[in-house]
Amino acid sequence: MISVRHLKKTYTTPNGETVQVLKDVSCDISKGEVISIIGPSGTGKSTFLRALNLLDPPTGGEILVDGENILQKNYPMNRLRQRMGMVFQSFNLFDHLTILQNVTLGPIKLLGMNKQDAENEAMHLLRKVGMAEKASVMPSSLSGGQKQRVAIARCLAMHPEIILFDEPTSALDPTMVGEVLSVIRQLAKEGMTMLIVTHEMKFARDVSTRIFFMNKGIIYEDGTPEQIFDHPLRKDTQAFIRRIRSLRLEVNGADYDIYGFFTEIDLFCAKYALYDKCDSIKHVVEEMLATLLSLEERPLFIELAFSELDYSLALTFMVTGLFVSPLNRELADPIAVSIIQGVTKSINEEKMPNGYRLTFSL
Ligand code: ADP
Numbered sequence: 001m002i003s004v005r006h007l008k009k010t011y012t013t014p015n016g017e018t019v020q021v022l023k024d025v026s027c028d029i030s031k032g033e034v035i036s037i038i039g040p041s042g043t044g045k046s047t048f049l050r051a052l053n054l055l056d057p058p059t060g061g062e063i064l065v066d067g068e069n070i071l072q073k074n075y076p077m078n079r080l081r082q083r084m085g086m087v088f089q090s091f092n093l094f095d096h097l098t099i100l101q102n103v104t105l106g107p108i109k110l111l112g113m114n115k116q117d118a119e120n121e122a123m124h125l126l127r128k129v130g131m132a133e134k135a136s137v138m139p140s141s142l143s144g145g146q147k148q149r150v151a152i153a154r155c156l157a158m159h160p161e162i163i164l165f166d167e168p169t170s171a172l173d174p175t176m177v178g179e180v181l182s183v184i185r186q187l188a189k190e191g192m193t194m195l196i197v198t199h200e201m202k203f204a205r206d207v208s209t210r211i212f213f214m215n216k217g218i219i220y221e222d223g224t225p226e227q228i229f230d231h232p233l234r235k236d237t238q239a240f241i242r243r244i245r246s247l248r249l250e251v252n253g254a255d256y257d258i259y260g261f262f263t264e265i266d267l268f269c270a271k272y273a274l275y276d277k278c279d280s281i282k283h284v285v286e287e288m289l290a291t292l293l294s295l296e297e298r299p300l301f302i303e304l305a306f307s308e309l310d311y312s313l314a315l316t317f318m319v320t321g322l323f324v325s326p327l328n329r330e331l332a333d334p335i336a337v338s339i340i341q342g343v344t345k346s347i348n349e350e351k352m353p354n355g356y357r358l359t360f361s362l
């Protein structure tokens with residue numbers, strides 16, 4: 001159905017550097033496959049999805065859909081977008097339209113359906129995702145999980161041949177992850193072809209026919225869920241799989257919820273019996289966010305990873321747009337630094353193409 005050959009994507013940063021985000025991605029996707037894409041942050045998973053449906057066209061390589069190269073100049077873009085649906089982390093519903101209108105807009109405007117048929121079908125799809133009773137309300141009155149289910153119904157209304165999901169549950173409150181994953185599971189049962197970028201490892205394992213482990217701009221390893229999760233062949237996959245008892249926190253600006261983070265850290269520690277580490281983790285998170293990183297140094301990802309093999313616990317901060325260590329620069333608050341040093345075993349600082357990664361062992 002889709003053949004990707006030597007796909008490349010390069011960006012030029014504002015200061016003129018070129019960053020090759022997709023180095024050489026090749027794969028074949030057949031009808032009915034459910035492929036989960038896993039891998040560390042910043043390895044090009046979103047870029048890959050966006051290149052596939054030409055939201056952000058690749059800079060090299062080929063994408064063949066049913067044997068036709070979609071990168072040729074006059075390929076009908078609308079038709080392609082209709083065939084490849086996309087569901088985003090942030091829902092992207094139209095806030096000024098009702099739920100029903102959100103779902104019927106595409107079919108009426110782009111598929112030329114009449115209003116009545118579009119509404120009948122939209123109601124059918126909303127029922128399927130459990131959202132029919134909200135058909136006449138505005139998106140702002142829905143929870144995140146409900147919005148995402150509507151976004152899936154809206155996508156289905158275009159009769160796509162494949163759906164690309166980019167971290168569909170990452171922006172959700174943990175209590176709402178399940179309802180969205182259930183809808184995706186149902187689609188998988190019905191034979192929908194899907195490509196799903198996710199950090200939900202248990203879900204990926206249950207639902208997928210294949211797993212792609214993306215790492216540093218390539219599909220570093222691919223295989224069945226059993227191969228990738230139980231017997232990964234390559235070194236980086238093994239390291240990633242071992243680390244996946246992990247918690248990810250995302251900070252997108254000044255108004256992060258530190259108490260919400262603390263609750264998630266408490267839950268994580270309770271789950272893996274890491275009671276003695278809990279306070280140390282919170283100290284590092286608090287000092288980093290409140291004292292050592294400035295506003296411009298957000299957004300950032302925080303990942304807490306626990307390995308049961310050697311009981312090691314790593315707390316990683318991936319900070320975009322930071323090029324010196326926040327612990328060593330002049331404005332670093334020495335008290336905050338010494339608190340962090342006091343509760344960590346070691347600190348690893350790594351310069352990345354687009355920022356800085358600090359990993360604290362606890
Ligand atoms: P992932 O989804 O695996 O976390 P992404 O595909 O979002 O990774 O990003 C991969 C890398 O590409 C990151 O280092 C990111 O900063 C960079 N990148 C993504 N989009 C752009 C862009 N428009 N301009 C410059 N760099 C970008």
Ligand code: MG
Nearest residue numbers: 045046047167
């Ligand atoms: Mg991404």
